[in-house]
Amino acid sequence: xxxxxxxxxxxxxxxxxxxxxxxxxxxxxxxxxxSTSHWFVRALGEAVENGLDVVGVPTSTGTRDLAVEVGVPxxxxxxxxxxxxxxxxxxxxxxxxxxIKGGGACLLWxxxxxxxxxxxxxxxxxxxxxxxxxxxxxxxxxxxxxWEATRNAIGDLLGGLGYGEVELTRRMQGDQPLVTxxxxxxxxxxxxxxxDPLAIDGKLNWIPGVVENxxxxxxxxxxxxxxxxxxxxVRDVSKSPSARPDTRGR
Numbered sequence: 001x002x003x004x005x006x007x008x009x010x011x012x013x014x015x016x017x018x019x020x021x022x023x024x025x026x027x028x029x030x031x032x033x034x035s036t037s038h039w040f041v042r043a044l045g046e047a048v049e050n051g052l053d054v055v056g057v058p059t060s061t062g063t064r065d066l067a068v069e070v071g072v073p074x075x076x077x078x079x080x081x082x083x084x085x086x087x088x089x090x091x092x093x094x095x096x097x098x099x100i101k102g103g104g105a106c107l108l109w110x111x112x113x114x115x116x117x118x119x120x121x122x123x124x125x126x127x128x129x130x131x132x133x134x135x136x137x138x139x140x141x142x143x144x145x146x147w148e149a150t151r152n153a154i155g156d157l158l159g160g161l162g163y164g165e166v167e168l169t170r171r172m173q174g175d176q177p178l179v180t181x182x183x184x185x186x187x188x189x190x191x192x193x194x195x196d197p198l199a200i201d202g203k204l205n206w207i208p209g210v211v212e213n214x215x216x217x218x219x220x221x222x223x224x225x226x227x228x229x230x231x232x233x234v235r236d237v238s239k240s241p242s243a244r245p246d247t248r249g250r
Contacts, residue, residue, distance in 0.1 A: 089128075218244065
């Protein structure tokens with residue numbers, strides 16, 4: 001499958017560049033979710049068909065299904081242990097490498113896989129690179145039990161951090177609530193402009209009922225930005241700030 005429009009061409013450029021720059025025989029890979037990551041998985045399938053020897057751990061059932069379709073061998077974290085590299089996308093990423101993820105409702109699995117990897121590379125098209133995070137709503141994964149109470153606590157926290165009365169919406173899939181691969185709901189926080197992502201990330205997950213949130217800081221080592229003309233740029237974001245302790249032992 002080849003890209004059919006300019007945005008897909010930019011995503012393809014980022015995904016194929018990741019294979020050329022990072023992928024080697026014998027690697028254990030985290031396979032990201034979302035449209036740009038899926039271009040990477042498709043390109044990886046072509047490389048496997050041409051003799052590349054790798055295995056992957058998917059970050060969603062959708063990525064798992066695509067990997068099977070294009071012939072990428074799969075494993076699990078239980079079998080693989082630590083991964084060599086995860087390649088994943090972002091809904092927004094700033095100049096420091098702090099991301100909003102979760103537009104595909106896969107943020108929990110994405111963080112688990114990224115945190116179990118020696119290195120994470122973010123692949124995006126140029127439209128995802130922003131000066132300030134927040135135009136894309138912040139996804140927050142919450143348990144279904146009494147989810148309204150969790151939503152209200154999220155609103156209180158964000159209000160206390162100076163964001164006023166934030167619009168918080170449960171994500172829907174048609175006329176039914178969207179349910180994640182782990183059986184949870186997604187609450188989207190429409191912040192519009194995030195002035196201090198570390199302050200939010202450092203507090204949200206302490207709310208009972210919050211499973212994970214989509215602010216990913218201090219995770220990506222590099223980002224590959226694909227452009228509509230088929231070119232790409234690699235940026236070092238290894239100094240990206242984080243609100244969380246390093247759990248990867250690097």
